[in-house]
Amino acid sequence: MSNTSNHVLNFGAGPAKIPESVLKKAQKEFLDINGTGMSVMELSHRSKPFGAILQKTKDNLAKLMDIPSDYSILFMQGGATTQFAAIFLNLVAKKQDELIKLGKEKEEIVVDYFVTGAWSNKAVQEAERLAPAVQSNPIRVNRVIDVKQKYGKFGTIPPPSEWNLTDPTKHHVAYVYYCDNETIHGVEFPFVPKVNETVPLVADVSSNFLSRPIHVPKYAVVYGGAQKNLGPAGVTIVVVRNDMLVDVNVGPVRPLMLDFKTAADNNSMYNTPPTFAIYMVGLTLEWLIEEKGGLKGIEQANNSKARKLYELIDQSKLYKSPVDPHCRSHMNVVFRLPTEDLEKEFLAGAEKLHMHQLKGHRSVGGIRASIYNAMPEDDVDRLIEYMIEFEKKHSP
């Protein structure tokens, strides 16, 4: 096996590979978008040409995800980490709004978190940090399950029998939060956690956004940063059910730019949005629709790529998955070799074949092959060839 071409295989976890046809289109019209004689970056966000781009992007997202009309699509900034705060502040505000109207502004509000990896762990920690500052209702942050606390490490999604969901008939539950795909630990929910239908469900889908169909009506909020499956870093897409939107002056005092209703009321243009990033998301959505057969098409492709890799890992004596089979990520395939030295050798050999960004996150080590929507199956096949060859040389 050899890679004599300059073709680079980008297994980065994000910012990640962008479809080549998307990059080429953006390159072609980089200095002149739609005959304006200007770069898309030079257009006022309030101009007609940019307005058309924004609208088309929203329309295509709504079409792809089958988003009902009582939802708003927001383009925000600051990544998922900013949303950790925004989700808490906005959804607690919503619950406070309800309770104030009932004269229950002193009663406890609970927020429920599934902690299944590094990102949901950061999300719950942000809620815990912000909770004591909330005025009137006291806030309790509840971990429905904390896999690391319970099992010593992340790597599984325990069954419902182990969940400690707060009972909404006995408590005021503002929301239940989970991270659908844990990018660092390679753990993906194989199902939508079943919660009481009166409780708003929130999902961070940053690293598996648009990788497969989801049923939006199950959610109060679905959100994700763009830099894995949707485009460049710098824009976060928030799909929020309109009944979650409350006036910025109700509930926890929050920066205007983190307020969902302000963003919704201003069509994501309370101030200048990240126009170029939104444009790139738009191109990526068109690619998904026109070249990949939408979410059903891309799901099939993603399943096929992931299946091949996990089959190899499970048959191997060298590679080992640290994740339980039922909840292995289709986007971030993490695996270990017997020693760190072998892992270094594996990575060095991969680099020589132009397979880049395969190193596991610095907090966990090991190998991580991120195989997002834009990753062609051919590139996964090349990685598999290399893995087989490497194992032959190093069989334990």
Place this chain on the structure above:
Amino acid sequence: MSNTSNHVLNFGAGPAKIPESVLKKAQKEFLDINGTGMSVMELSHRSKPFGAILQKTKDNLAKLMDIPSDYSILFMQGGATTQFAAIFLNLVAKKQDELIKLGKEKEEIVVDYFVTGAWSNKAVQEAERLAPAVQSNPIRVNRVIDVKQKYGKFGTIPPPSEWNLTDPTKHHVAYVYYCDNETIHGVEFPFVPKVNETVPLVADVSSNFLSRPIHVPKYAVVYGGAQKNLGPAGVTIVVVRNDMLVDVNVGPVRPLMLDFKTAADNNSMYNTPPTFAIYMVGLTLEWLIEEKGGLKGIEQANNSKARKLYELIDQSKLYKSPVDPHCRSHMNVVFRLPTEDLEKEFLAGAEKLHMHQLKGHRSVGGIRASIYNAMPEDDVDRLIEYMIEFEKKHSP
């Protein structure tokens, strides 16, 4: 006069014109940055190639602005509007940190705002909205001057005799805030407001960033969104003196992503920064250094462009500047015609000559020619030709 070429003259206030050579360089390397075989958008923010881009961008900014070593350069998201909250939260935290150590956690803290246009007005309003939620020290938001309240409209910078600066020997002043250039009203400070040297001075320079040399040591914080003079929308540059950085758990509870110390400690990579926007800023800085003679060179060019326009306006019987001569913006030249109908006709005629985005902000009307760094003097000359010709046809 005629414009038969396809050359477009972009007088937009932001997102605004980007130097053509910057766009062309970015276009050329759009699919392969520095021989990586990847787009800059596809690089991990923690990769060596992106690290080099980030470092060079910081180095060039430090060089251009002569930023002392006890300052941090932060790349944040959410535009100036997010900074309206961040400035307040971080600098109040700093003052609280001082006062707690002195056992003065119950004493009042004052924040001073110059209100000289729409943006500083929004900034002070955000401070007023956030202030009541601050725990321990009560916060008073003081308007040093509110030009609209005092004179019925924005359009001047009153002399120091009219300022109501809080006396830092009698009060705990967290900071003094001003907006150096008011994009909408076309008002620019012709000087740095003189404040007691013990009081942190904060300037929003979003729309005149790097348009002329400034003396950074006068400031505790200088910040601006990139989308006028520095690149595309989606990144905000914050230059902050390190003694302003306090632990995120001290002072007002604030979202982690709005915390200056978190950003500084993590080299703007607590989470994924807007890598492409940072790269574009980097290219723009190189252009400033290599093609425009740095800040002294660009200042000269900017002065020349603005002087021509204001001379024409002052000599004209048709055009009228609503801004006092001593504080007219070098970046956003606003003017009025006798009637709104004539303004419409002026704009329509300009469009025909490919002079775009000349319409004044929807909140004030009129005409606004934004002539940022990237605007060539030739384009300003063309606008002037058109203005002269238009006046001939419509002399009152």
